[in-house]
Amino acid sequence: MMSLRKVYIITGAVILTVFLGLVAFTTWYTVDESEQAVILTFGKVEDGINEPGLHFKLPWPIQSVEKLSKETxxxxxxxxxxxxxxxxxxxxxxxxxxxxxxxxxxxxxxxxxxxxxxxxxxxxxxxxxxxxxxxxxxxxxxxxxxxxxxxxxxxxxxxxxxxxxxxxxxxxxxxxxxxxxxxxxxxxxxNSDVRKAFTDVTDARETMNTKINEANKYRNQKINEAQGEKDALISRAQGDKAARVERARGDVAVFNELYSQYKNSPEITRQRLIIETLEQVLPGSEIYIMNDEGNTLKYFPIRPLEKAQPQTGGEGNSENTEGSSENTEGGKEKNG
Structure with a gap:
């Protein structure tokens, strides 16, 4: 029979082997790059490990390791x-x-x-x-x-x-x-019926939005056209205003010039203004210079002289002289 001492020795060897095995296999661990770990000492969290690589700890059951993933x-x-x-x-x-x-x-x-x-x-x-x-x-x-x-x-x-x-x-x-x-x-x-009804509502809303956008586009177009017409009218009005102002300034300058001439020669200026006014009022009329003494009408024919003025030479002068003598004779006859 095996002696008691041998039994103790074998038992001690087994225990030592188990202990050495636990020390050899539970005192180190590795952490992957995609992992994180925590150290538990008798079930209590001691430290967190985030660095990858080889790490050491106390053997089980003193310390243990819990590994968790870092992934999403x-x-x-x-x-x-x-x-x-x-x-x-x-x-x-x-x-x-x-x-x-x-x-x-x-x-x-x-x-x-x-x-x-x-x-x-x-x-x-x-x-x-x-x-x-x-x-x-x-x-x-x-x-x-x-x-x-x-x-x-x-x-x-x-x-x-x-x-x-x-x-x-x-x-x-x-x-x-x-x-x-x-x-x-x-x-x-x-369900499908509700989805179809909602789709119809959505399509109708999109159509409504499309019509609203088209109406807004038309409105903006008309507003722009009206704005352009307004700007054109304002521009023309400003042009007419400037033209009338300049014309008025010209009229004032002419009036001032006439007034200065009137102060120098009132009678001549008055007669000139009367003649110019008659020419403007009656542009196609015949103008005569007349002098009435008594009941006999005497006149000086200006218009024939104006027509004959461009002609040169003795014939024209003789004709004018003859015409004048005839008029003079006619005047004598009228006086007689």
Whole structure:
């Protein structure tokens, strides 16, 4: 039979081997570049490790290591995609808008672990908390939005508001994660009839906007044309004004010149003005210079002299002399 001493020796060797094995295999660990780790001493967090490489610690069960990923995770709210197949959960995505319409809204939330200690020990299931907070956030924002905004141009604003509210909730829950982005995947109506009716409404609204834009374009065109006509009329009026002012200034200058001549020779200037006025008033009349003495009419024929003035030579002079003598004789005869 084996002696008691041998039993002790074998048992001690086994224990030593186990201990050395634990020391050899549990006193070191490696952290990958995409990982972060925390050291637990008897279950209590001592330190966080973010640097990749080889690290050492006390052997198990004194210290242990928990490794978490640094990658960005995606939370799929309202659907699940696996192996290229999409499985939808309409009961989870059905919600009421602020104007009392029903829509189906699913979403993707991108998040990452930023505090491993809080992620491990501040909650039993951080992912479930994140999912519930996402549901509460999107329902709250959709519930305060109109259906038109949710289905068309208001998605970006809704995403921003959901992200802000979700980040506030996660910070309040303090579960060691951060929200990076929120993206609405699909926002649609619950059945085909409702979708068709909404599509018709949307088409009618687009047609209305098109007509309004065309009317505004026509109005702007007419306003521009009217403005151009107004500017042209103003320009012409200003031109007429300037012309009349200059004409008036010319008339004033002429009047001042006449007045200066009138002061020097009043009678001559008066006679000249009378003759010029008669020429303007009666441009086609015959002008005679007459001198009445008694009952006999005597006149001096200016118009024949004006017609004969361009002619030169003795014949013309003799004719004028004869005409004058005839007129003189005729005057004598009238006097006789």
């Amino acid at each position: 995770f995606s939370l799929q709210f309202g659907y699940q995609q696996e192996d290229g197949e999409i499985k939808e959960f309409p009961d989870e995505t059905k919600m009421i808008t602020g104007d009392e319409n029903i829509v189906l809204a699913d979403m993707v939330v991108q998040w990452k672990i930023t505090d491993p200690e809080k992620y491990l020990f501040n909650s039993s299931d951080p992912k479930e908390i994140l999912y519930d907070a996402t549901s509460a956030s999107v329902r709250s924002i959709i519930g305060n939005s109109k259906i038109d905004d949710a289905l068309t141009s208001g998605k970006a604003e809704i995403e921003a508001e959901v992200r802000e509210l979700l980040a506030h909730l996660i910070e309040k829950y303090d579960i060691g994660i951060s929200i990076l982005a929120v993206k609405l995947q699909d926002v649609e109506l619950p």
